[in-house]
Amino acid sequence: MAYPRKAGESAPASRGGRPRSQEVHQAILQATFDLVLRDGFRAVSVESIAATAGVSKATIYRRWPNKAAIVMDAFTSKVGSGSLFPESASAAESIRLQMRAMAKSFRGSDGALVKALLAEAQFDPELAKAFRQRWTMPRRKMAIGVIHEAMRQGEMPLDVDPNDVIDILYGPIYYRLQMGLGPLSDAYVEGIFRRAMKGLGVKRS
DSSP: OOOOOOOTTTOOOOTTOOHHHHHHHHHHHHHHHHHHHHOOTOOHHHHHHHHHHHOOHHHHHHHSHHHHHHHHHHHHHHHHHHHHHHOOSSHHHHHHHHHHHHOOOOOOOOHHEEEHHHHHHHHHHHHHHHHIIIIIIIHHHHHHHHHHHHHHTTTOOTTOOOOHHHHHHHHHHHHEEEEEEEEOOHHHHHHHHHHHHTTOOOOOO
């Protein structure tokens, strides 16, 4: 995920000078992602991130207010692409494909990190807030837009609540991920989608 340079931030340094701001930013995100995946959220500190990335704590705090914000930006920079809605012939099909892509990303280290962050968020208010602001709400906003398009296209009833649709479609995925009750297979996702569409009265070819 590309991050634009902030207002007032120095321009990229010339070759042989200090590392460019964007390179520093990415180094911090990579160090954070690797440390949390290896050691867990609770064991990671701003100090350890700074040491691993080769920057000062002041450099980090100029960009992020706390550890939770850094971790969530590192997480979304690595995992976020799997939550995007692909272009498709219909909005409902875009939702189905997105669900499959997200489940696929959750089958590996991405899912392990999501599971760990969700668990730690129960005890860390800053992480819980950052998770909602930087992961949950932006993705719900995207999903609501696609669901409204599905309603406009006649693929979903006009009287459905998009938030309810999101909970019906994605709740089972996160529940299975957290509880470890079974694999997030394509077949499992297809079953969720098919039953949800049937329950909503959607006729699919």
